[in-house]
Amino acid sequence: MLVIKVGGSAGNNYDALCDDLAARGSAAGPVVLVHGGSDETNKLGEALGHPPRFVTSPSGYTSRYTDRRTLEFFMMAAGGVVNKSLVERLQARGINAVGVSGLDGRILAGKRKATIRIVEDGRQKMLRDDWTGTIESVNSGLLRTLLDAGYLPVVAPLACSERGEALNVDGDRAAAAIAAALGADTLLLLSNVPGLLRAFPDESSLITHIPRNDVESYLGFAEGRMKKKVLGAQEALAQGVGQVILGDARVAECVTRAVAGHGTVIR
């Protein structure tokens, strides 16, 4: 079982990714594809007069402040056009993909953080009406049902709160949770960099290997979104995933290359 997360940033080559999945074929084993939607959400917000707002937690993690309107943009972007255009690309290549989100069938059961603590101008503040959450558990039943029936699930990072609310969750950590729940051998976190860089953005400073027990000491190299990837990797490994590879989604055969060890291999 292979779980792949592909980022939504500029440069990631969805066509190449889907070409590679088609070339690998079903003989390469079952695949679940998790995607993002941040960039499309940002574009929608900008165009619709409600630009994105990013906030920093006291522990230094950056995330999107998701008010209800932004959650709707996220449903349009991640749940809508990103998900369906990935499914379309896969269908066009003969792969019977099914697009869902973690809200559907409560695949991703989350806990809402309606009020979040942020740091702004050096001071802590509380923000209300937030529709983000953390993933508490994965209902792998629906994913297994789809996989057993021969479909390739394409999952948008929405989760479902205990009260049935839709939540924006981090795609990398969603992929990590899914990989763990499905007992995946390998989790690929593909984005528009070659992996974890020792001196970001110098791509020649790629860290090629991280021992699974030493992830913590590499967290300091992770800039911006890469932090959540390293965190996701740590979570996946702790829950039994065999290996996590941070790979490049800009290149041809990105899945095959990452599986072959190109990128940052954590195991």
Added chain:
Amino acid sequence: MLVIKVGGSAGNNYDALCDDLAARGSAAGPVVLVHGGSDETNKLGEALGHPPRFVTSPSGYTSRYTDRRTLEFFMMAAGGVVNKSLVERLQARGINAVGVSGLDGRILAGKRKATIRIVEDGRQKMLRDDWTGTIESVNSGLLRTLLDAGYLPVVAPLACSERGEALNVDGDRAAAAIAAALGADTLLLLSNVPGLLRAFPDESSLITHIPRNDVESYLGFAEGRMKKKVLGAQEALAQGVGQVILGDARVAECVTRAVAGHGTVIR
């Protein structure tokens, strides 16, 4: 088996619909919910500087001209926010809904009409780059898999062409095709009118009953979008659906009322 299509126009009460589905419970039998997305697609197009364009076929049917950009708006609206916010409403009421589109798993296999013939200013024209289609067949397998596993499928009216392209298809006819493929007893087409009106928009002129063999002679009463509903009803009945009821989606207990015969009953 009950298949319900709910329109996306102003006035349709999604909360009341979901309340009613929750109150009826699973004892009322399996349900598939099909929805639209036209209004949200129009709003997005207007806001993003690419307003909708409606065209009339030589036979008098009005439909949306869907260029690629409009298809993406449709993915955001129908495939995204409308689908996921319906799933959210159902999840919040304890119904384990799964949102998909007809593109997913090729539930709706369609034929693309890349070039369409329209009438404008009294003259026939050809329009290219259209991403609409007609439904050729329904792969009911995925829907049955979801229903058998206890989920309520919520279906956005996208279809998949033979070449794997995403297509914008009519929601009423999508619901009709799904009802036929699943051998539904009843198809409800709910919208913001009480049913087919003899003198639109006079709601007191409701036609309460149409004999199944006489639908053709009532087509003349159908204005605008109602034409496709009557056409969908005709298609569903011809393929073995027991009855089609055109009902009101603005009121409380809209499903229960329609099933009880409030609206235009065609059987």
